Amino acid sequence: MIALPILGGILVLLGDRASGKGGGSLQRWVGLLASVATFVASIPLWTRFDRTTAAMQFVERHAWIPMFKVEYFLGVDGFSMPLILLTTFLTPLVLIASWDSIKLRQGQYFATFLFLEGLMIGVFAALDALLFYVFWEAMLIPMFVIIGVWGGARRVYATVKFFLYTFLGSVLMLVAVIYLYSRAGSYSILDFHALPLSITEQVWIFLAFLVAFAVKVPMWPVHTWLPDAHVEAPAGGSVILAAILLKMGGYGLLRFSLPVVPDASALLAPMVIALSLIAIVYIGLVAMVQKDMKKLIAYSSVAHMGFVTLGIFIAWTIFGRTGDTPGIAMGITGGMVQMISHGFVSGALFFCMGVLYDRLHTREIAAYGGVVNTMPHFAAFMVLFAMANVGLPGTSGFVGEFLVILASLQANFWYSVLAATALITSAGYTLWMIKRVIFGAVANEGVAGMPDLNGREFLVLGAIAAGVLLLGLWPAPLVEVLSASVDNLTTQIMQSKL
Amino acid sequence: MNAEIAAFLGACLPEVVVGAGICVVLLAGLSGRHGRGLAYLLTLATLAASAWVVGASQPEAVVSMPGGSFVQDPLSRFLKLFVLALMAAIFVYARAYLRERRLETPEFYVLGLFALLGIFVMVSSMSFLTMYLGLEILALALYAMVALERGSAPGAEAAMKYFVLGAISSGCILYGISILYGVTGSVLFSGVAAAIEPAAVGQVAVLVGLAFVLVGIAFEFGAVPFHMWLPDVYHGAPTCVSLLVSTVPKVAAFALAFRILVDALGPVQADWQLLLTVFAVLSLVVGNLVAIVQTNIKRMLAYSTIAHVAFILLGFLAGEGGLPSALYYTVIYALMAAAAFGIVILVGGSGEADQIADFRGLNRRAPWFALMMLIVMISMVGVPPFAGFYAKWWVLWALVDAGQTWLAVVAVIFSVIGAFYYLRIVWLMYFDEGLNLPPVSAALDLRVVLSANSLLLLGLGLFPAGLLELCARALG
Numbered sequence: 001m002i003a004l005p006i007l008g009g010i011l012v013l014l015g016d017r018a019s020g021k022g023g024g025s026l027q028r029w030v031g032l033l034a035s036v037a038t039f040v041a042s043i044p045l046w047t048r049f050d051r052t053t054a055a056m057q058f059v060e061r062h063a064w065i066p067m068f069k070v071e072y073f074l075g076v077d078g079f080s081m082p083l084i085l086l087t088t089f090l091t092p093l094v095l096i097a098s099w100d101s102i103k104l105r106q107g108q109y110f111a112t113f114l115f116l117e118g119l120m121i122g123v124f125a126a127l128d129a130l131l132f133y134v135f136w137e138a139m140l141i142p143m144f145v146i147i148g149v150w151g152g153a154r155r156v157y158a159t160v161k162f163f164l165y166t167f168l169g170s171v172l173m174l175v176a177v178i179y180l181y182s183r184a185g186s187y188s189i190l191d192f193h194a195l196p197l198s199i200t201e202q203v204w205i206f207l208a209f210l211v212a213f214a215v216k217v218p219m220w221p222v223h224t225w226l227p228d229a230h231v232e233a234p235a236g237g238s239v240i241l242a243a244i245l246l247k248m249g250g251y252g253l254l255r256f257s258l259p260v261v262p263d264a265s266a267l268l269a270p271m272v273i274a275l276s277l278i279a280i281v282y283i284g285l286v287a288m289v290q291k292d293m294k295k296l297i298a299y300s301s302v303a304h305m306g307f308v309t310l311g312i313f314i315a316w317t318i319f320g321r322t323g324d325t326p327g328i329a330m331g332i333t334g335g336m337v338q339m340i341s342h343g344f345v346s347g348a349l350f351f352c353m354g355v356l357y358d359r360l361h362t363r364e365i366a367a368y369g370g371v372v373n374t375m376p377h378f379a380a381f382m383v384l385f386a387m388a389n390v391g392l393p394g395t396s397g398f399v400g401e402f403l404v405i406l407a408s409l410q411a412n413f414w415y416s417v418l419a420a421t422a423l424i425t426s427a428g429y430t431l432w433m434i435k436r437v438i439f440g441a442v443a444n445e446g447v448a449g450m451p452d453l454n455g456r457e458f459l460v461l462g463a464i465a466a467g468v469l470l471l472g473l474w475p476a477p478l479v480e481v482l483s484a485s486v487d488n489l490t491t492q493i494m495q496s497k498l
Numbered sequence: 499m500n501a502e503i504a505a506f507l508g509a510c511l512p513e514v515v516v517g518a519g520i521c522v523v524l525l526a527g528l529s530g531r532h533g534r535g536l537a538y539l540l541t542l543a544t545l546a547a548s549a550w551v552v553g554a555s556q557p558e559a560v561v562s563m564p565g566g567s568f569v570q571d572p573l574s575r576f577l578k579l580f581v582l583a584l585m586a587a588i589f590v591y592a593r594a595y596l597r598e599r600r601l602e603t604p605e606f607y608v609l610g611l612f613a614l615l616g617i618f619v620m621v622s623s624m625s626f627l628t629m630y631l632g633l634e635i636l637a638l639a640l641y642a643m644v645a646l647e648r649g650s651a652p653g654a655e656a657a658m659k660y661f662v663l664g665a666i667s668s669g670c671i672l673y674g675i676s677i678l679y680g681v682t683g684s685v686l687f688s689g690v691a692a693a694i695e696p697a698a699v700g701q702v703a704v705l706v707g708l709a710f711v712l713v714g715i716a717f718e719f720g721a722v723p724f725h726m727w728l729p730d731v732y733h734g735a736p737t738c739v740s741l742l743v744s745t746v747p748k749v750a751a752f753a754l755a756f757r758i759l760v761d762a763l764g765p766v767q768a769d770w771q772l773l774l775t776v777f778a779v780l781s782l783v784v785g786n787l788v789a790i791v792q793t794n795i796k797r798m799l800a801y802s803t804i805a806h807v808a809f810i811l812l813g814f815l816a817g818e819g820g821l822p823s824a825l826y827y828t829v830i831y832a833l834m835a836a837a838a839f840g841i842v843i844l845v846g847g848s849g850e851a852d853q854i855a856d857f858r859g860l861n862r863r864a865p866w867f868a869l870m871m872l873i874v875m876i877s878m879v880g881v882p883p884f885a886g887f888y889a890k891w892w893v894l895w896a897l898v899d900a901g902q903t904w905l906a907v908v909a910v911i912f913s914v915i916g917a918f919y920y921l922r923i924v925w926l927m928y929f930d931e932g933l934n935l936p937p938v939s940a941a942l943d944l945r946v947v948l949s950a951n952s953l954l955l956l957g958l959g960l961f962p963a964g965l966l967e968l969c970a971r972a973l974g
Contacts, residue, residue, distance in 0.1 A: 016561070065963040067970060068895075121722045130891075134882035141876055144921070148929045156925050160918070167881075167917055174891070251762035 030098065031110030035092040042088040042121075045081050051480050054078065054488030056127060056190070064131070069186045073128040073274035078485030079254050079336065080124040082478060086343045087124070087244050091117040093460045094236040097351055100456075101235065101358045109150060112238065116142040120244055120481070124251065125463060129177045131188045136248070137170055142239070143245070148265070151232040158225075158232035165215050165225040173212035176205045180260070191257045196497050202264035209257045210272070216249030219272075219309060220279040222300045235354025238294065242301050243347035247339045254332070254489065258312070262493040269316040272309055277418045279306030284425035288432070293356070293363045296433055297349045300389060303422055304342050304397075310419060311335030311404035312326045315493060317411035325494070327410040329486045334403025336482050341388070341396035341471055348385040348464040352378070355457055356437075359450045365436050369443025375452040379438045383459040386434045388468045390427045396471035502564060509563035509570050509735035512552045512578060513618050519544025520611045527604025536591055537604035541611060542586060566686055567625035573825075576972035577621040577753055579643075580886045581746050584832055585614055587947050588745065591840045592738035594944040598848040602646060602735065610742065612639035617746055621753040624761070626675040626685045629754060633671070637664050640743060644735040658733025663727045667717035674710030677703060678762075687762035695765040703758060708763055712773055715758065719807045720800075722780035732800040737846065740796055741839035744803055745832040748810075752828040755814060760821065771815040775905070778815065781808035782909060786916040787962055795854045798919060802878060805916050806831045812909060815891045820896035823889075826969040830877075830889040830958070837874045837951045841867055844940050844948060860927040864938035867945075868927045870952035875920040877955045880913055885958035888966065 003117050056075030059451055066073040076084060095110060119142070122135035140163055147159035181187050184195045216221045228248075258265050280303050283367070287299035312335045315328040355364060355378060356371070372379035388395035391402075401423065408415040442448050453461070471478065507514065523544065526536045552575055555561070561570040585868070586831035616636025623629040641664065645657035679685055681703045683692035694704050713724060720728040732740045759770055785805030792798040813824025844867060845851040845860065861868040877884035890913065891931065897906040958965055 063963075065966060067963065067967050102673065137881050138883050140881060141872075144924070147927060148925055156929055159929075160921055160925065163921060164914060164917060167879075168911070168914045171914055172907070175894060175906050175910055178895045179903060180897045181667070182895070265844065271965070429580070 007238040022400065025067070027107040028095075028110055031114055032092060032095050034114055035095055038117065038121075039088040039092055042085055045076060046085060046481075049076075049081055051078075052484060054484040059127075064128075068130075068181075070130045071128045071188070072131060073188060074122075074125040074131075075127050077107055078344075078482045079251060079489075082336070082340050082481060083124045083244075083247055084121055086247070086340060087117060089121045089463075090239065090243050090343070091349055093347075093351075093463060094239050096456055096458045097239075097354060098234070098236045101354065104150065105435065109146075109236075112142045112146055113240070113473055114238065116146070119443065120248075123248055127189050128187045129180065129192065129256075132189070132434055133170070133174055133177060133383060137167075138226075139245075140166055143241070146237040146240075147229060147233045150237065153232075154228070155232040158228040161225045162229040165222065167213035169212040169222075172208040176208035179205065189255065189260075189471070192256075193492060195260070197261065197305060199263055199267070199498060202261040202497070203267065206257060206261045206264035206268060209261070210268075210478050213249040213252040214275075216252065217246060217309060218249065218302060219304045219306070220283060220302065221273050221275075223279070223283070226302060227295045227298040230301075230350075231292060231294045234473075235350060235357065238350040238353070239347045242297070242350055243343040246301060247303055247343060250305070250312070250335065250339050254336075258315075259492045261497070263496055263498055265313070265493065266316040266319075269313045271314040273317070273415065276306040276310040276313065277415065280310065280422045281418055281425070284422050284429070286430045288425065289382060290429075291365055293365055293433065293437070294350070294353050295363075296365075296429060297346060297353065300355075300426060301342070301346050301431065303426065304338065304346070304389075307338045307404045307419065307422070308335040308342075309400055311338065311400075311407060312409050313351075314334075314404075314411040314415065315490070317415075318407065319494065325490050327407055328490050328493075329483075330403050331407035331411075332486050332489060333479060333482050334400050334407055335477060336400075336486070337396075337403060337471075337478060338400025340478065341400050341468070344464055344467045344471065345385055345388045345395075345397055348381075348461065348468065349389060349458055351464070352382045355453065355461075360446050363431060367444075368437040368447060370438075370440045370447055371450065372438045373442050374448060374450045377453050381453075381465055382438055383434060384465055385468065386430045387429050388472070391423055394469070394472050396468045396475070398472055399475045421442060505561075505564055508561045509568050510622070511555075512548050513550045513615060513622070515551050516615045516618060518543060520608055520615065521546070523611060524608050525602065527608065533579050534602050535605045538589070541589060541617060543606040544611060545582050545586050545614075549562065549579060550843070551567070552578045552582070557591075562624070567628045567686070568619075568622050569624045570622060570712045573756070573792045573972045574622045574753075575615055575774065576968065577749055578618060580829055580832075581614065581617055581621075581749055584746055584749075584836060585610065585919060587836055587840070587951055588738075588742055589593045589603060590943050590947045591685070591741060591843050593835070594941050595736065595738040595843045595963075598846075599647075599736075603646075606643065606646060609643050612636075612908070613643070613697045613742065613746065617750040617753075620750045623757065624687050626678070626687070626690075626758075626762070629757065630668075630672060630675065632750070633714075633754065634668065636747060637668065640739075640747065641671065643739045643742065644731055646739060647736050650734075650736075652734035654734075656731045659734075660727050660731045663717070667714045668723070670710045670717075672715030674707045674712075674714065677707035677710065681707065687757060690762040691764055694763075704766060705769060708770060711758055711763075712770060715751065715755045716777055718754055719748065720804055721777040721807050721811060722784045723777075723805060725781070725784065725804050728803060729797045729800040732796045733794060737796065737839060737843050737850070737852065740799075741836060741843070744799065744835045744839060748803075748807070748835075749828055749832055752810065752825060756821065756825075758811065758820075759814065767817075771817075774798050774811050774815045778808045778811040779905075779908060781805065781811065782912040783901045786912045789916065789919045790793075792919070793854055794852050795842055795923075796852050799835065799842075802919070803831075803835065805912070806835075806878075808912075809890060809893050809909065812905060813896060816893070816896035816900040816902065816906075819899050820893065822973050823896045825891035825973060826892055826966060827889040829965070829969065830885045830955075833876055833951065833955060834886060837870070837948065837955065838878070840944075840951060841874065844944060845938055854923065854926065857923055857926045858930045860938075862931070863935055867938065867948070870926060870949060873952050873955055875923050877959070878969075879917045879920045883956070883959040885962065885965075887959065888962045892966070 059075040062072040064070050119139040126132035144163045184191045283303040311331040314331050318327040388397040389395040441466040523537050523540045527533045617630045619632030641661045647653045682690045717724040785801045789801035810824050813820040877886035880886045880890040894906045
């Protein structure tokens with residue numbers, strides 16, 4: 001499954017050389033076919049997934065570097081499976097959405113996205129820490145190229161900032177992983193889970209992991225690369241960045257930080273909670289004053305990802321106060337649901353930005369107004385996604401935020417009050433933007449001349465809208481998939497490793 | 499008598515082959531119009547013959563020359579085969595460069611083979627004097643090659659600097675050797691090790707000798723604070739000679755450091771580790787920071803060499819477990835540097851592409867080689883799935899395992915800083931539209947070898963197990 005998109009990418013790249021100038025429609029079809037085939041191949045992960053066990057499923061295990069006991073070790077559980085599906089679902093949509101809007105070196109563009117898809121699936125599926133690191137780092141290269149080649153005016157600044165930020169975070173993680181190997185004698189993440197560690201070791205390892213994952217999530221105050229990267233990236237790049245790359249931070253916390261160093265996580269949880277609350281409240285306010293639509297959505301991503309880290313780390317406060325494990329499970333489930341939902345919603349909003357940008361070539365909110373008059377279908381979708389971003393009941397955004405706030409109520413009344421302010425601020429900035437962009441009278445000639453969605457764009461937005469509504473109205477299947485893994489993680493983190 | 503000759507040849511047959519090759523190439527060069535082409539072919543044939551001789555010997559056997567100052571062991575075999583392969587690639591790159599400039603002379607090949615001979619002697623030597631002999635053969639050949647372009651003022655300046663500083667460093671080594679000989683009464687590595695163990699450990703005279711020898715080793719590597727020659731030589735020399743200077747002598751320097759520090763001065767390990775720590779940290783700082791401000795790609799690669807050398811030294815000071823990682827790093831570094839200079843030669847065509855700005859918009863002029871350069875640069879940053887990552891990873895592992903986690907943290911932080919200047923090349927190639935220059939063209943052999951060299955970095959990154967194990971086995 002990892003190989004499929006990468007092979008597709010190589011094929012597209014070879015096609016690029018064969019067709020000379022690049023950009024034959026054949027290459028685009030091959031690229032799309034590869035990504036759709038990957039999605040189809042990933043469906044059995046959902047249908048044949050055993051919901052009753054937290055053990056790893058669909059395991060694939062081969063020796064890779066026997067000298068250091070490094071293995072090519074893949075498998076999925078309730079945390080990684082939904083994220084893999086999210087990846088395989090969104091990638092074909094990104095390719096479809098970029099069908100005409102990318103003019104420069106289309107073959108290379110499609111190939112890069114396919115490489116990226118393969119590596120992202122690898123990150124979620126890897127159960128060997130070194131393999132995980134290889135995928136995690138290798139992913140930076142296609143993303144670096146995507147922003148740098150197909151990005152906006154300040155793309156070089158944005159992409160180098162993105163690369164260096166994430167690289168700094170991950171090299172420290174590498175040292176931590178190596179340290180864990182020298183203690184555990186293997187790179188298997190499952191062995192790391194069972195390894196006893198002293199509290200000093202745990203704190204250092206926790207901090208090293210936190211730097212890596214906090215940059216990716218991104219948490220306040222290391223979020224500054226995100227608005228730049230989002231603004232400069234092409235629409236497809238923004239979608240992948242917001243919808244999937246950010247999730248890797250949350251996923252890493254669940255896969256590494258919590259189970260490997262539970263005591264340090266407990267010790268430092270207040271710090272992470274404080275950072276999350278700052279992200280939720282402060283970044284929400286920052287989003288309010290943005291003039292650029294993409295920047296606004298980017299800041300709103302930071303605020304929403306704050307819910308994820310909050311949901312994960314209030315576990316210890318709940319445990320300390322009430323010893324209530326269902327409450328903990330609720331927080332973690334809420335965090336996970338929020339991640340998936342945010343993947344859909346932020347992805348969709350960036351698609352919408354792409355649609356607008358293709359027509360008017362600006363992201364300034366002030367340049368738009370009254371879009372509903374010329375693009376009614378588009379306006380309907382955009383309003384739906386905006387509501388989901390606000391967290392309106394019935395959309396996917398509601399479920400995750402509600403669970404996290406409910407769980408934080410058990411932890412500390414004030415946490416939940418602060419978290420709930422996010423509902424207000426996010427309503428504020430999102431709806432205000434909608435008002436200025438979508439409603440009102442037609443602002444200028446440019447808007448008056450904008451054609452409504454074509455079939456291709458309709459397909460993309462429609463598919464995601466279906467996902468948003470499905471998850472909002474009937475989240476049970478997702479929660480069911482998560483439950484065994486969440487319970488397992490809850491017991492893992494409650495056991496001291498000292 | 500016959501048995502003695504057999505034992506002698508058993509230990510140094512590859513060197514004899516190279517020596518004979520030198521004579522033949524020298525004569526062939528005199529044969530008029532076809533001399534150059536013939537010299538080139540005979541040089542490659544010498545490499546092949548020598549590789550065959552090394553490859554045909556027992557892989558695990560240790561054959562020592564009478565007197566014990568020269569040896570064929572797994573390490574020397576591994577290094578010789580690697581250097582031979584690398585030299586073949588270097589000659590291919592160099593020929594393309596020299597022909598474009600009408601600089602091709604048979605002497606280049608002769609001097610190249612002399613350098614090879616010096617390296618062979620170094621990697622096989624088991625006594626201080628043999629080591630010194632090899633070092634001088636190598637150094638003299640390199641001095642002459644740096645000045646290959648007779649009319650070039652920067653070339654002459656570089657050769658002069660290299661010669662003067664090199665002579666001082668040779669003097670230091672020789673002085674150190676004489677002190678160690680005075681203390682221990684032996685020039686054999688094993689003899690020195692036996693004599694200073696354990697009574698003389700910490701004895702001042704041994705430490706003074708050690709300090710002087712270390713200066714020479716650091717000079718060979720180009721570690722800070724003995725790095726001053728490196729940027730000037732890389733810059734002033736013809737690119738094909740910079741390529742040579744930046745690759746194979748580092749392999750020789752590895753052998754120099756390994757044989758002297760581990761085989762001879764193992765008992766005073768704690769002392770040289772301390773000094774190497776200082777050298778390594780300084781090299782990390784200076785190499786990575788100064789490389790950022792360079793505008794000439796050869797100078798940038800020189801500072802990047804200094805930063806890579808720091809990792810090799812880190813491998814050395816991580817104790818027993820770190821030695822194979824230092825070897826692996828040296829091998830991977832040499833491959834990366836060869837490919838990087840190869841691409842500089844290729845992009846230069848018949849002019850020079852020694853400014854970083856010359857790489858602007860390369861993706862349009864030569865998409866395939868822009869991709870190759872991307873692989874090399876990202877591999878130098880140390881990002882998987884390229885071989886450079888595993889080299890860094892192994893060194894880091896050795897450091898963590900030796901309880902020196904803080905050094906590992908320092909090293910990774912500086913490699914993040916270093917990432918910047920490699921990325922700059924990538925962004926100039928891909929993100930800038932660049933000048934309206936014609937597509938890059940080059941001879942077929944250059945293109946094929948260069949592609950193989952770069953793709954090897956990817957191949958070794960996807961399947962790293964084989965070479966990792968070879969390195970571990972070469973050191974027993």
